Amino acid sequence: MTATDLDALYQEIILDHYKHPHGKGLRDAHPDHTAEVHHVNPTCGDEVTLRVHLRDGLVEDVSYDALGCSISQASASVLYDLVVGKSVDDAMAIHEEFLTLMQGKGTVEPDEDVLEDGIAFAGVAKFPARVKCALLSWMAWKDATARAIDGSIAGDGEK
Amino acid sequence: MVSTGAATGLPGLLPELAVIRKDFPILERTLAGGLPLVYLDSANTSQKPQVVIDTMVDHLERHNANIARAMHQLGAESTEAFETARDKVAAFIGAPERDEVIFTKNASEALNLVANTLAWKGDRQVGPGDEVVITEMEHHSNIVPWQLLTQRTGATLRWFGLTDDGRLDLSAIDELITERTKVVSLTWVSNMLGTINPIAEITRKAHAVGAIVVVDASQAAPQLPIDLAAMPAEERPDLVAFTGHKVVGPTGIGVLWGSRAVLDALPPFLGGGEMIETVRMEASTYAGIPHKFEAGTPPIVEAIGLGAAVEYLGHVGMEAIHAHEQAITAYALDGLRTVPGLTVLGPLDAASRGGAISFELDGVHPHDIAQVLDSRGIAVRAGHHCAKPAHARFGVQSSTRMSSYLYTEPREIDALVEALEYTRSYFKLD
Numbered sequence: 001m002t003a004t005d006l007d008a009l010y011q012e013i014i015l016d017h018y019k020h021p022h023g024k025g026l027r028d029a030h031p032d033h034t035a036e037v038h039h040v041n042p043t044c045g046d047e048v049t050l051r052v053h054l055r056d057g058l059v060e061d062v063s064y065d066a067l068g069c070s071i072s073q074a075s076a077s078v079l080y081d082l083v084v085g086k087s088v089d090d091a092m093a094i095h096e097e098f099l100t101l102m103q104g105k106g107t108v109e110p111d112e113d114v115l116e117d118g119i120a121f122a123g124v125a126k127f128p129a130r131v132k133c134a135l136l137s138w139m140a141w142k143d144a145t146a147r148a149i150d151g152s153i154a155g156d157g158e159k
Numbered sequence: 160m161v162s163t164g165a166a167t168g169l170p171g172l173l174p175e176l177a178v179i180r181k182d183f184p185i186l187e188r189t190l191a192g193g194l195p196l197v198y199l200d201s202a203n204t205s206q207k208p209q210v211v212i213d214t215m216v217d218h219l220e221r222h223n224a225n226i227a228r229a230m231h232q233l234g235a236e237s238t239e240a241f242e243t244a245r246d247k248v249a250a251f252i253g254a255p256e257r258d259e260v261i262f263t264k265n266a267s268e269a270l271n272l273v274a275n276t277l278a279w280k281g282d283r284q285v286g287p288g289d290e291v292v293i294t295e296m297e298h299h300s301n302i303v304p305w306q307l308l309t310q311r312t313g314a315t316l317r318w319f320g321l322t323d324d325g326r327l328d329l330s331a332i333d334e335l336i337t338e339r340t341k342v343v344s345l346t347w348v349s350n351m352l353g354t355i356n357p358i359a360e361i362t363r364k365a366h367a368v369g370a371i372v373v374v375d376a377s378q379a380a381p382q383l384p385i386d387l388a389a390m391p392a393e394e395r396p397d398l399v400a401f402t403g404h405k406v407v408g409p410t411g412i413g414v415l416w417g418s419r420a421v422l423d424a425l426p427p428f429l430g431g432g433e434m435i436e437t438v439r440m441e442a443s444t445y446a447g448i449p450h451k452f453e454a455g456t457p458p459i460v461e462a463i464g465l466g467a468a469v470e471y472l473g474h475v476g477m478e479a480i481h482a483h484e485q486a487i488t489a490y491a492l493d494g495l496r497t498v499p500g501l502t503v504l505g506p507l508d509a510a511s512r513g514g515a516i517s518f519e520l521d522g523v524h525p526h527d528i529a530q531v532l533d534s535r536g537i538a539v540r541a542g543h544h545c546a547k548p549a550h551a552r553f554g555v556q557s558s559t560r561m562s563s564y565l566y567t568e569p570r571e572i573d574a575l576v577e578a579l580e581y582t583r584s585y586f587k588l589d
Contacts, residue, residue, distance in 0.1 A: 001191055001530075001533055001534050002191050002192035002194075002534060003192070003534050003535075005191070005534065006530065006531060006534040006585075009530065010527075010530075010585070015586070015587075019587075043542065044526060044541070044542045044543070044557060045542060045543040045547065045550075045556050045557045046526075046556075046557075047556070067556050068524060068526075068556075069524035069525075069526035069527050070523075070524060070526075070527045070586075071526070071527075073524075127530075130526075130530070133526065
């Protein structure tokens with residue numbers, strides 16, 4: 001890759017979220033509506049522990065503790081911004097949109113109205129080795145949300 | 160930033176370094192944007208000299224046939240080339256006997272061969288109450304097979320811990336290696352910390368209690384002169400594993416050397432063609448070593464390529480390569496020390512370590528470092544290097560690793576140090 005590619009990968013927005021992550025830290029909530037998962041990226045060792053707190057069909061909070069590169073950290077921060085306060089259905093739709101962007105190999109034009117700061121990850125989609133970094137917390141969120149809906153208690157969702 | 164001027168005269172460098180570099184065609188290629196390649200990932204896999212490439216192509220073009228069974232000229236030529244490769248590998252490690260050299264797929268398969276056959280009925284069988292001792296600095300391939308062995312047999316897995324400066328903590332050696340110990344398995348040179356372990360001392364201790372010693376030489380074989388026959392028997396490991404692709408050979412070929420006494424005592428590993436003496440429907444008898452452990456058509460051209468590779472290293476001279484690695488490693492340790500916020504994991508003196516240097520840089524994740532370095536043509540490894548327990552010991556999740564080899568020049572270390580400075584500025588650490 002060249003210096004230009006590097007700048008496409010590390011958008012200012014991504015570096016800002018990395019330095020000042022939103023919503024970071026694990027928070028307690030009413031256990032009836034909470035699920036916690038722990039996901040690992042086995043190739044690099046990046047890890048996230050993520051809790052989803054649902055109330056009345058809304059994503060009340062997403063709290064997380066993550067170890068990893070700037071892409072994975074920034075992605076968790078953007079996830080927090082995008083899904084907290086949304087209905088579960090809307091949040092799942094945003095998840096789909098982000099997944100489509102990341103799996104598009106750089107050919108998908110992101111919709112800023114839906115993905116907001118998430119559009120900065122369009123450059124990441126061109127680097128197959130980094131796509132899984134960007135998706136780590138998103139996959140954890142989807143898993144945790146499914147568990148919370150199922151009413152399963154805080155689980156050992158290790159993957 | 161390190162000055163480049165004096166570096167070319169670094170004592171210990173291979174005198175013919177420019178010529179050596181010409182032997183490796185990949186070093187001449189450029190990367191995206193026309194950048195020259197700075198390859199500092201040789202502990203991951205080494206580059207290949209032209210002679211290895213040519214030997215493999217020549218075999219495929221002119222001599223290809225299956226070995227040990229084809230009753231025709233090509234079969235004879237192929238068999239001879241394959242067995243000559245075994246001779247070359249035996250010479251490379253100073254094996255007491257050439258038949259003690261077993262070809263495997265890689266070092267992992269070699270280690271798994273040992274860990275599996277030790278679980279099965281035989282003179283060396285491991286069972287409940289027995290203990291297997293490893294270390295906290297092992298590559299996963301020298302941890303997981305022993306976990307599987309001990310879990311399957313009811314034996315107990317124990318391990319040496321590490322000191323803060325990344326060496327084996329030998330203070331508890333008398334409690335760890337006891338009459339219950341059946342196997343001690345450890346790496347000669349750590350792939351993460353670079354530490355060179357005291358194989359002779361530990362082997363003597365293990366032999367005194369009747370245990371066998373297995374050595375993972377994946378990082379040692381590329382850079383240390385090894386002469387097994389010259390080692391006193393009480394200090395010579397019983398089994399030594401390494402992989403071909405780290406000693407300028409191809410992938411798909413590894414080596415297990417074992418003393419005849421131990422290899423004869425282990426039951427066969429994989430059953431199939433070539434490993435038998437005779438087969439009846441009720442039962443079979445087995446070939447002697449090395450064929451006993453080489454079931455099926457082996458990676459023929461890979462073995463021949465490996466033969467050419469170790470012969471090449473022998474011509475350059477392993478003493479000279481070791482001196483070169485030490486000179487480059489010392490130069491790199493000096494250079495890395497100048498980067499603010501950088502911490503090297505493992506011993507800080509080049510004399511007691513190998514050429515892989517893992518480090519942390521405050522405020523930047525290893526993946527991000529590797530990505531920025533890649534944008535400047537510098538190839539390093541980032542992650543846990545298949546040594547998660549060793550990383551956990553030092554409280555880190557992952558690290559960045561530079562690793563040199565006989566073709567590494569001081570100016571490449573300069574480029575690394577400069578790129579690390581650039582990485583710090585890219586992530587606005589100043």
